[in-house]
Amino acid sequence: MSKNITWEKTINKLSGVKQPRDSDAMQQIRKKISDHCNDFMLERGPNIPVPGIDVIPASSKFLDFDDLNILIDSCLDLWLTEGRYADNFTNELKRYLDIEHIALTVSGSSANLLALTALTSPYLEKKILPGSEVITVAAGFPTTVFPIIQNGLIPVFVDIDLNTYNVNVNYIEDAITSKTRGIMLAHTLGNPFNLKVVKEICDKYDLYLIEDCCDALGSTFNDKHVGTFGDFATLSFYPAHHITTGEGGAVWTNNTELSKIVESYRDWGRDCYCKTGMNNTCGKRFGWELGSLPFGYDHKFIYSHVGYNMKMTDMQAALGFSQMKKIERFVIQRRNNFNYLKNVLISKKLDNFFTFAEECDGAKASWFGFIMTLKSEANIDRTNLTKFLEANKIVTRLLFAGNLTRQPALNGVNYKIASPLTITDKVMNDCFWVGVWPGLDEKHMDYIADTIERYIKEEAKIS
Ligand SMILES: Cc1ncc(COP(=O)(O)O)c(C=O)c1O
Known part of the structure; x- marks a missing residue:
């Protein structure tokens, strides 16, 4: 493993939210700490298993000098919550996937939960109501399916195809009833399911499509990234996956209304969409009258959804940003x-x-x-x-x-x-x-x- 300091150039180019600037002395200390990180990684070695001697894991993270440097650099910011690294990780994902909106979150499972829950938002004209059916498969990871149940909906299972390990598209239309509102499927072990047929069925029956891409970052269908065909797509950054942030995930959409809703569910259910550390992005923080709250009630504390807090930290985002380079x-x-x-x-x-x-x-x-x-x-x-x-x-x-x-x-x-x-x-x-x-x-x-x-x-x- 060669000593690699490309991260320094990268960090200098970082954009993003306003964070306190370092003094010159602080920057020099950052540099010293970075040199220690490099020495540490040299000592640690590349950590690659030797066949027959070491265990060959089925999946693992792949981390280098840049990853440790950026992770430590984000710690030294002491900003902690979503900040400049979250901005940059988000932008890298948007650029790579060619998508409009992406929200970082705590895991792939949370991303799936947020995506499906967003489609039940009372503000949506075409919201999914309790008791509705969502078509999926039983062969796969449980948290592709659990959000359907967690939202009071009914999973409808169809069989898979032996060669692709994905949904057998011939069974989908027969599974559709008057209660069907969506299809939620993973691209099994990174193998894209037949997006042409599934998308045609969704369009024909006016169904939502959620693509679980947790195992499929970098997979394409007809030269477009998977996850760009449906209404929502999700990623996991658990160390087993294509890139890692430790724990972590993301949910994305090209639909601006859906992106606002998903961020609201992720951020406690709040109506306000200011980034961490910002105020008055809407320009009328004390000018709203929503629910039966008094006029002027601080927008920061107005809640339009029954939400969660599923936000990523800036340390996780820093690692993700560095991993995206590879x-x-x-x-x-x-x-x-x-x-x-x-x-x-x-x-x-x-x-x-x-x-x-x-x-x-x-x-x-x-x-x-x-x-x-x-x-x-x-x-x-x-x-x-x-x-x-x-x-x-x-x-x-x-x-x-x-x-x-x-x-x-x-x-x-x-x-x-x-x-x-x-x-x-x-x-x-x-x-x-x-x-x-x-x-x-x-x-x-x-x-x-x-x-x-x-x-x-x-x-x-x-x-
Ligand atoms: C297809 C699929 N969806 C969702 C998940 C859940 O991701 P996480 O472990 O980040 O919650 C996984 C986990 O491996 C997965 O394989």
Whole structure:
């Protein structure tokens, strides 16, 4: 790892909210602290696992000199809440995704909750009312679906497709009833679902679309970023994801009305939209008369939604800003690792035993992991295979909740199954995934492929 001080140039270019300026002495101390950060990172080393010796995580953060420097720099600001780094992280995300509005938040789960809750706002002409139905899938991460339940709505599950691990679009129209108001789906493990068909259905039946892009930063469909097709999209910055802020997430939309509503829900439900540390952005702080409050009641304390506080700190945003500088490289490395591993497994004829993931027409995945499902005729037990991989220091993961309707959390919950969840069950029983994150390269992929082959030939004794 070479000593890298590009962050200094970056910091000098930062724009954003008014924060106190450093004295010259303070700037010199910042510089000294930064030198210590660089020494620390040199001592720490790149933290890349050695195949066969170290554990190969299924997902992990990838942090360098710039990340630590910017994180510490934001701490030294002692500003703490959303500030100059939040501004800059937001702008980077907007530029990269080519979007209008994005709100930083505390997690991907919160981003999903905020997005769906915003669509129930009493101020929306087309608000989603309690008891309405939202179409989704049961194979995936629970907090793509939980906001539907948390808002008093009914999740309607349709089956997935085995090759893409995404919604089988052929089942969606049959699942639509007079109560259907939206579709909420994740791009599974970074693989874009068929946005062409899903969007056409949303337009035809006037349904909202929420794209959970928590595992899919950098994935595109017809050369546009996923998340730019629906009404809302969400991201997670938990360390497993494409970029990290520790805990963290974001929700975005190109619709100005929806963006104001989502920010209100995120910021305690307030009507005022001043940034942290600002006053009177609307120009009539003491000139409003809302609800049955007296005229002139301070706008800062007027609440138009039953909201939360789900704001990000400036330290988290600083890390996100620094991570965004590397996003293009991360996406390429994830795709390279995925394609390389798939080719090696096919060259070993292991496609006789597994179904590997495929992209649908127009989709280009920024893969979160390499997912594979044992073919029934392979007669191999998934648990024994994954135990063998773990014993050989390869971490494996399932497709999160498997079939969500079989989870204890769904006991007693009002949901509907609109098509038999046959493939969802197949995936629950027979799939697993391994890592392709940017700290891994061809030697890790070779080790993973060799170990899978070894299990099949030596342990399961199939030739
Ligand atoms: C598809 C999907 N949605 C939402 C989440 C939740 O994100 P977070 O852990 O930041 O709450 C995850 C987490 O991995 C996820 O994979």
